[in-house]
Amino acid sequence: AQKVTQAQTEISVVEKEDVTLDCVYETRDTTYYLFWYKQPPSGELVFLIRRNSFDEQNEISGRYSWNFQKSTSSFNFTITASQVVDSAVYFCALRDITGTASKLTFGTGTRLQVTL
Amino acid sequence: DVKVTQSSRYLVKRTGEKVFLECVQDMDHENMFWYRQDPGLGLRLIYFSYDVKMKEKGDIPEGYSVSREKKERFSLILESASTNQTSMYLCASRDTGGSDYGYTFGSGTRLTVV
Numbered sequence: 704a705q706k707v708t709q710a711q712t713e714i715s716v717v718e719k720e721d722v723t724l725d726c727v728y729e730t731r732d733t734t735y736y737l738f739w740y741k742q743p744p745s746g747e748l749v750f751l752i753r754r755n756s757f758d759e760q761n762e763i764s765g766r767y768s769w770n771f772q773k774s775t776s777s778f779n780f781t782i783t784a785s786q787v788v789d790s791a792v793y794f795c796a797l798r799d800i801t802g803t804a805s806k807l808t809f810g811t812g813t814r815l816q817v818t819l
Numbered sequence: 820d821v822k823v824t825q826s827s828r829y830l831v832k833r834t835g836e837k838v839f840l841e842c843v844q845d846m847d848h849e850n851m852f853w854y855r856q857d858p859g860l861g862l863r864l865i866y867f868s869y870d871v872k873m874k875e876k877g878d879i880p881e882g883y884s885v886s887r888e889k890k891e892r893f894s895l896i897l898e899s900a901s902t903n904q905t906s907m908y909l910c911a912s913r914d915t916g917g918s919d920y921g922y923t924f925g926s927g928t929r930l931t932v933v
Contacts, residue, residue, distance in 0.1 A: 746927040806852070810861055
């Protein structure tokens with residue numbers, strides 16, 4: 704069975720601090736996809752990144768970066784120089800490619816609070 | 820801009836009522852999903868549909884049913900609402916022919932059963 708663990712329930716940082724959100728996953732698939740989503744107070748999930756299991760290169764997008772390590776089954780997300788607008792709940796998710804439709808299995812989310 | 824629209828943002832219903840949550844997408848996506856979101860539990864899959872009139876149970880289907888008569892609309896039905904179904908409900912759709920950031924989510928319906 705697929706499982707995604709986000710051990711950090713809530714993180715509070717002061718603006719301009721760097722923060723890392725942890726994600727550990729379990730799957731028996733050899734091919735899989737990992738995602739990060741942001742959920743601001745408005746409620747809608749906003750896509751941030753997808754990573755497939757064959758691509759272990761780290762990715763950077765502006766202040767965001769992702770560290771995918773297959774050896775430890777982790778896909779961590781770092782925000783550099785955090786801003787108040789980064790305050791949200793962040794979800795890590797794993798895509799199940801078996802069956803008739805591709806389903807996302809989500810972690811329990813990490814609430815990030817960035818204060819001035 | 821592609822959209823998934825959930826008909827109600829907030830809903831209050833009484834125990835025992837039959838409740839319909841509606842979701843419409845304008846992207847011609849084959850796959851549609853219903854999740855519920857609870858604090859500390861993340862998003863859990865209730866049902867999904869891989870095509871019109873096709874549906875499969877997710878991880879927590881008990882107490883729910885779904886209907887997909889047209890490609891663009893996926894309805895979640897609570898046959899007899901109970902207080903433990905008070906939750907945030909999120910609908911999503913996915914384009915099977917496109918890239919995997921093809922999951923698009925609605926803004927959610929916060930349902931309170933009293």
